[in-house]
Amino acid sequence: VEVLSPSTEGDDRGRKWEQYRRLASLRDYLLVAQDEPRIERYTRQAEGLWLFSETSGLDEELRLESIGCTLALRDVYERVLQAPFHEPR
Template structure:
């Protein structure tokens, strides 16, 4: 039997490139979606479901940061995981687990959706996202002029890693593994308790 071009069409269809969306299309879809998605390189990428420890740690961090900031009477605001962060240099939008801004938020759009001035970002690491959080996502945040500090927290052991930008291109690393220790957040001029970050968390190996 002769082999025609049509015999190869199913194979070609399986390798069809992903559709590219505009930022406006992404925002419309995200506004009506029950799941959260990031907007990366024109594609809409569904975020993985977060487990209990992940959600609890993210909430603990946000609460502890807010309490310490208020006690110190500092002018910072803390936001949770529903806030979109827009990266103008990349035309991409991502979510963080927790973030802080200095004084007042700045937005790319007129609907207060796309924040562009986080000073500090916190990511709770999981098996499915830790490689992305440590590499590509960190590099994305670095494109923001306001971004000065990156915190990565493991959810199944007492471990927090902080990267602070001392000057452009120079980042200083601090690792805290003592549950009785304090996590230094130099961009905010505060320290937060590791014990409070891991409050009610049961480590699972």
């Protein structure tokens, strides 16, 4: 899991991602936005391919089958968003 910030986002999407995806045991790579309720997910598929998906919105949940866990974005962002957050309409 990497939390994206303006100073680290390029590294998280570039060099770190290149290194992480070489780890045979890695099943999911999550990039968590710090300024909005959004999690980008890369999931390892057969033959080493990676599937991209995105979950956004405080009412959404992200299921991680690889570890048998469900993350409610409302819980993930409970203390992260400093100002009251209002989703775009």
